[in-house]
Amino acid sequence: MIDTHCHLSHPNFKGKEREIVQRALEAGLYWLVIVGYDLISSKRAIAINHYHFPLAVGIHPHDTADITEKDLKTLEALAQTEDVCAIGETGLDFYRFFSPRDKQVEAFLFHLSLAQRRGIPVIIHSRGAVKEVLAILKDFANLKVVLHCFEGSKGELMEAIDRGYYIGVAGNITYSRSPVREIVKYLPVDRMLLETDSPYLAPQPFRGRNNEPTYLPYIAENVASLLDLPIEYIKETTSYNAEKLFQRCR
Numbered sequence: 537m538i539d540t541h542c543h544l545s546h547p548n549f550k551g552k553e554r555e556i557v558q559r560a561l562e563a564g565l566y567w568l569v570i571v572g573y574d575l576i577s578s579k580r581a582i583a584i585n586h587y588h589f590p591l592a593v594g595i596h597p598h599d600t601a602d603i604t605e606k607d608l609k610t611l612e613a614l615a616q617t618e619d620v621c622a623i624g625e626t627g628l629d630f631y632r633f634f635s636p637r638d639k640q641v642e643a644f645l646f647h648l649s650l651a652q653r654r655g656i657p658v659i660i661h662s663r664g665a666v667k668e669v670l671a672i673l674k675d676f677a678n679l680k681v682v683l684h685c686f687e688g689s690k691g692e693l694m695e696a697i698d699r700g701y702y703i704g705v706a707g708n709i710t711y712s713r714s715p716v717r718e719i720v721k722y723l724p725v726d727r728m729l730l731e732t733d734s735p736y737l738a739p740q741p742f743r744g745r746n747n748e749p750t751y752l753p754y755i756a757e758n759v760a761s762l763l764d765l766p767i768e769y770i771k772e773t774t775s776y777n778a779e780k781l782f783q784r785c786r
């Protein structure tokens with residue numbers, strides 16, 4: 537299995553990266569996609585990647601308030617590094633608004649054009665902003681898109697599927713009141729990616745604790761039972777999807 541979204545360079549994991557990767561490999565994972573969320577974590581993702589896992593570099597919408605031209609240049613340079621297979625985490629967050637709207641949009645557009653120039657996928661966070669994200673993406677035809685931890689409506693999901701996007705399913709699928717439990721029933725397995733979003737969003741029965749890639753099989757089990765499909769089918773198909781998407785730089 538492949539965890540398509542984990543923040544292994546997050547300070548919560550500092551000094552423990554090797555043992556976390558070891559545990560993940562023992563749990564049956566063979567790649568982790570390590571996703572940066574600011575310049576520090578993106579640089580650190582490159583530094584700790586002794587495994588040549590696929591990496592993503594980006595600046596999360598929460599961190600775009602004080603973004604400078606120089607930061608964007610640095611990001612562009614990081615995107616040329618070996619093993620960088622995607623741009624992200626980027627996107628829009630109009631739920632918490634830690635950064636002003638115009639700053640978020642400006643940074644998002646930069647990430648999208650960078651992914652397009654590099655010809656690699658973009659990993660998108662959207663909270664309270666799926667409509668706006670889909671509208672902006674209309675101008676980026678042929679871009680390979682991952683909507684991570686998807687929280688949109690059924691209609692928005694259908695639109696994303698129509699356009700060929702991939703949809704990330706995270707640990708919130710295991711939370712009994714999560715709307716994503718209903719939405720996932722409309723998501724074709726050949727567009728599905730599994731992700732932990734470690735250290736956030738730990739699946740049940742670990743909710744509230746530090747999440748790690750080792751818990752990915754709990755997400756696969758939940759998806760399999762919600763869709764009434766064999767777990768091996770879910771594991772194999774989602775791994776195949778992830779390999780296809782992130783293999784280009786390998």
Ligand SMILES: [Zn+2]
Nearest residue numbers: 541571625733
């Ligand atoms: Zn994330």
